[in-house]
Amino acid sequence: MVEQQLPVVQTAGLCKVFRDFWRRPRVEAVKDLNLEIRPGEVFGLLGPNGSGKTTTIKMLLGLLYPTRGRISLFGKSPSDVSVKARIGFLPEESYLYRFLVAHETLDYYGRLFRLPARVRKERADRLLDMVGLRHEAKRPIGEYSKGMARRIGLAQALMNDPEFLILDEPTSGLDPIGARQIKDVIRALGRKGKTILLSSHMLADVEDVCDRVTILYGGQQRAIGEVGDLLRQRDVTQITAPSLSPETLDEVKKLVSRLDKRDILEVSHPRVKLEDFFMKIVEEAQAANIKTSGARQGGAVPEFLEKATAATTDQVIEGLVEASAHNTEPVAAIAQPIIDPKAEAAKNVLNNLLGGGDTEEESPKKDVSQEAPKEPVAPAPKVAADQSVLDALMGDDDGKPPAESSDKS
Amino acid sequence: MSKIWAIARLMIAEGLRMKIALVFLVLIAAVVVGLPFSISGDSSLTGAVKSFMSYGLSATSLLLAMLTIFMSRSLSDEIVSQQIFLTVTKPIARWQFVLGKWVGMMVLNFAFLGASALTIYGMVHYIKATHPPSDKRYDAKELENEVLVARHATPVTLPDFSEDAELEFEHNVEQGRYANAPDTFDAKREKETLRIKHEMKWRVVGPGNGRVFEFEKILCDRSPGTFVQLRYKAEVTGYPPDEIFRAYWEFGDPYKNVPVYTTKTRHIVARFHTIRIPADAIADDNTLQVRFFNQNRFEGEQQWGNVMEFRSSDPLEILFTVGSFEWNFVRLLCLMMFKLMFLGAVALLCTTVFSFPVACLASFTVYVIAGMRSFITESMELASNDFSGIFGSVSGFFLQSFTHFYNLLHWIIPDFGRYDAVEQFVSGRSVGLAWVLQGFGDLVLIKTVIVLGLAMLLFHRREVAEVSF
Known part of the structure; x- marks a missing residue:
């Protein structure tokens, strides 16, 4: 209710x-x-x-x-x-x-x-x-x-x-x-x-x-x-995966062609967002203790900014709020993408289908305020890009809409 | 209250850190400290102190008025620079914001007025200690008795001349002197003319003659060793070549069981003089009788045929101490502060409506009108009379219009001159508590509250994000 x-x-x-x-x-x-x-x-x-x-x-x-x-x-x-x-x-x-x-x-x-x-x-x-x-x-x-x-x-x-x-x-x-x-x-x-x-x-x-x-x-x-x-483009499907070999790509193309009777339009390597790349450079500089008279890396959102009393409209949001109300991690850590369990499961299935590739890039980002990443961080995946295709790959045909929270990465 | 105080604190911080107030503080300090070295009055110690206090207090009053007007720009600046967006979107009512600004201005004014007063007080004592003595002992005593004191003045009680005027009028009627009077003859006015004639006659004392002056309500300490002062100025005709008139005085009513004191004086003509009278000459009913003789009783000096006149414009009065110089100073400062409170409210009202340059001009105009109200009112009345018959002319029309506008302003703009106590204070007269309370009621409780209320109302209705010029 x-x-x-x-x-x-x-x-x-x-x-x-x-x-x-x-x-x-x-x-x-x-x-x-x-x-x-x-x-x-x-x-x-x-x-x-x-x-x-x-x-x-x-x-x-x-x-x-x-x-x-x-x-x-x-x-x-x-x-x-x-x-x-x-x-x-x-x-x-x-x-x-x-x-x-x-x-x-x-x-x-x-x-x-x-x-x-x-x-x-x-x-x-x-x-x-x-x-x-x-x-x-x-x-x-x-x-x-x-x-x-x-x-x-x-x-x-x-x-x-x-x-x-x-x-x-x-x-x-x-x-x-x-x-x-x-x-x-x-x-x-x-x-x-x-x-x-x-x-x-x-x-x-x-x-x-x-x-x-x-x-x-x-x-x-x-x-x-x-x-x-x-913003959703319902006539296009995007699948994000670890770097694939030409043989695997051929297999995927064949699979899509066989199941959906259509060809894949484009296969390319996604680019990291400039904002993420810039942040990586700055974090490296901060890790090296280079002096600045300007603003420094911000800290955590203070605890006194408690949950709003009028914020809850249903039990799901209540759960999310309760979970984050006690979060005292630094801001950058708080800003991790919310991973929808269903989408995560879909990715695992896709990986299995594609031969069980390494899923390291898919894991949530580390706390950037504490440790600079060694490589440019990949943009957070649009895991709900087209749930229907994932559902088809998973054999799930109920056509339910994706979880809303995964839109905000 | 805490929100109002938060705004006030901000105003004070702004005044001090943006150096507006500090500039005025330096100016006040320069004037107050520098004045004693640039003026000397009439070369006497009393003259030097009176001149210093008069100029110092007037300069302080003017500079603080300027500071008040300049400080009010804080509100219009906040609107123009949009800093006000962050404040009025916090839980503070518009009236609290305006009141906070006013309180901040007044705290600064109070602090600066206090600092200036302390400096003036210190400088008075510095002058007293360092002024080159003509007659050091006499100078110091004169200063203590006539300047550094709070005295109350009781004017001479005028005899009732209306009976004399009535008798003379009846006598004139009997003599048929008004038989050929024109139709416009007014008996009442004629009687008043006769009454004034008798009074003027009473004020004149011929050579060798005397006059009895009665003073009432002298509510002072009459214990032995204390004194009251007779202050007078006499216009003398036919005075001696040395311009000094001689006279003989008796103090105390011999029929009221009080000691009678006598003195012979040599005083310069047409100047105010003070005679110290032992306070026990005052009778139990708080009256004092003074008998004046236009006689030279100095031995070996000739009687000069001079005529003395005690004019109504130079009142003959008894002065007696009612308080200390310090408390008198405090009461004077209160009156000065009340004027600043009103001016602060006016300045804020102007800045809620206009941008700073216009608001500054409007506030300054109000300050000038308030300071010169008596003069302006008299001028307007005279001018209105001149133009009364030619309302149809352009200049007459504008004058009449301006008069109506001025009458409107007259209702809200107080007469600062009515509460200007500097001259009173400098001449060692008491700035009465009743005067201070009247000033508080008129300037603060009525006029300031009305103006500040209007400022709050206008500001409440104002869209602060709307651009205005």
């Missing part, structure tokens, strides 16, 4: 018209937006520049007032002060006070949440650890690079252990390490049951971390749905 919960965000017919000095309509930034963000999901707000993403977020936060339509956050108005205690916000730029040092910045925002001094200090320390800036905690923010300021921006957004996190272009201005860390944090928080609204035009970021997305263009909603559903 699925427990129905109040949506975290609900908008109905939301419109925002910017007017000129004479109150004449100048720009209609958001038009008739209907949005629902459910508890515990990572929701992506996609769109090109000027599509209304930031305006929507500003209306959700009460920084702008809707021209028409209705917004509810946790069932209340965005201007309700009590609602804001449950929200964390990272704006598209790091609007921090240049004259405060990092620790004071977090302490200031902690005071606005009326956190006791001890809690403020503890959380500030842990968050600075998490964003890799503990060693720069006494430097004025004005001296920080843009990326370092973004990290402090993220830390302040988490100061209150928010149930709902709004991230506007979170990876903007960050180097690949920072971007990766932010994504890891989002994943980790998502697993802890936090509701996250991620606004970005960095499509890869959204694809990597979001459960559902909506795409805005010209202030209007053009598409909405689960990432897997929106």
Whole structure:
């Protein structure tokens, strides 16, 4: 029995018209937006520049007032002060006070949440650890690079252990390490049951971390749905396997031709993602203790960012949340792909069919924060690429959909 | 309260670290410490201290007003640089944010005003110790008695001249002096004219004549060894070539069982002078009788035929000590602080509506209007009278419009001059607690609360992410 919960965000017919000095309509930034963000999901707000993403977020936060339509956050108005205690916000730029040092910045925002001094200090320390800036905690923010300021921006957004996190272009201005860390944090928080609204035009970021997305263009909603559903190419099948000999490939081709009456279109070696390759180089440098005045490898997501109370919608998610709520591993370790047991079994069957190849690359990634890999890490396999073919190979013909969790690698 | 204090702390940190406040602090310090070396007053110790305190306090007041206006840019800066996005998306109400900014400004003002006051106090003692003496003992005593003290003033009690005016009016009627008076003749006004004539006559003392002055409500310590002061200024006609008039005084009512003291004075004409009177000359009913004789009783000196006039514009008064200089200073600082509190609220109101340059100009305008309100009001009334018959003309129309606008402002902008106690303080007069309480009620409880409330309301309704100029 699925427990129905109040949506975290609900908008109905939301419109925002910017007017000129004479109150004449100048720009209609958001038009008739209907949005629902459910508890515990990572929701992506996609769109090109000027599509209304930031305006929507500003209306959700009460920084702008809707021209028409209705917004509810946790069932209340965005201007309700009590609602804001449950929200964390990272704006598209790091609007921090240049004259405060990092620790004071977090302490200031902690005071606005009326956190006791001890809690403020503890959380500030842990968050600075998490964003890799503990060693720069006494430097004025004005001296920080843009990326370092973004990290402090993220830390302040988490100061209150928010149930709902709004991230506007979170990876903007960050180097690949920072971007990766932010994504890891989002994943980790998502697993802890936090509701996250991620606004970005960095499509890869959204694809990597979001459960559902909506795409805005010209202030209007053009598409909405689960990432897997929106992106799945149902007319193409991709099988990822360890490097195969020409003889084996011939056998596979014959097998596919015999069983499916069609030819394989392309056989190639997959490329490692540039982000993964870059991370490997940096991790090697860090392992060699090369000095830097910038941000360092981030630490674990602090324990105080407990699971959100409104996160559970059914028993499966409850189980996932419970499992990750006690996870104290470093961020990089938390960011391991979730391996669906069914897909794993399918791969084993495929390996057996193909002659029992080495499955080392298929195993979950090691903790990159502790040990640099010796070879470029292969991209996490899209294990649910086409479950029907795997099912056919396994002799399973029931046509059930793949587990959703495996889409997020 | 903790949220308001968090905003206030941020404001203070910003003021200090962005060096806005520090620049003003340095300016205040330079003025206060530098003044004694650049001014000397009338070369006497009292003159030097009075000039220093007067300029020092006025400069402090002006610089802190400027600081308050400049500090308020913090709010408009936060909106322009969008730092406010992170604050107002936290669980803090808009009114708490505005109040926090105001509290932060006031804490800085309070600290700077306190520092400035301590410096002025220290410098007064420095001047006292180092000023080149003309008559060191006399100078120091004069300073203690007339400046470094809090005295209350009781003006002379005017006799009721309305009866005399009534009698003269009736006599004139009987004599038929108003028989040919025009239709516009107003008996009431005529009686008032006659009353003033009698009063002026009473204020003039001819050569060899005397006058009795009564003072009431002198609520002071009357124990032996304590003194009160008679302060007066006499316009003298036909004065001697040395410009010094001689007079004879008696203090104490012989019919009220108090000792009577006498003194002969040689005083420069047309200047204020002070005579110390033993306090036991004051009767049990807290009255003091002073008898003045326009006579030269110095032996061997000739009687000069000069006429003395004690004008109503230069009040004859008895001054008596009611408190210490230090507490008087504190009460003066309170009045200065109340004005800054109002100005801070105005500055914040302006920054919630306008961007900084416009807000700064608007706040400064309010400061100037508040400081010159009496003058502006008088000027407006005079100008309105001049134009009253030609409302149809363009200049008349604009003047009338401006007058209406000014009357609107008049309602909310206080008269700072009414609470300007520097002159009072510098002349060793008590800045009364009632005055301070009245200032608190008017400037803080009414005007500041209204302006701050308006600022909160406007800021609450404002879309902080909307671009404005």
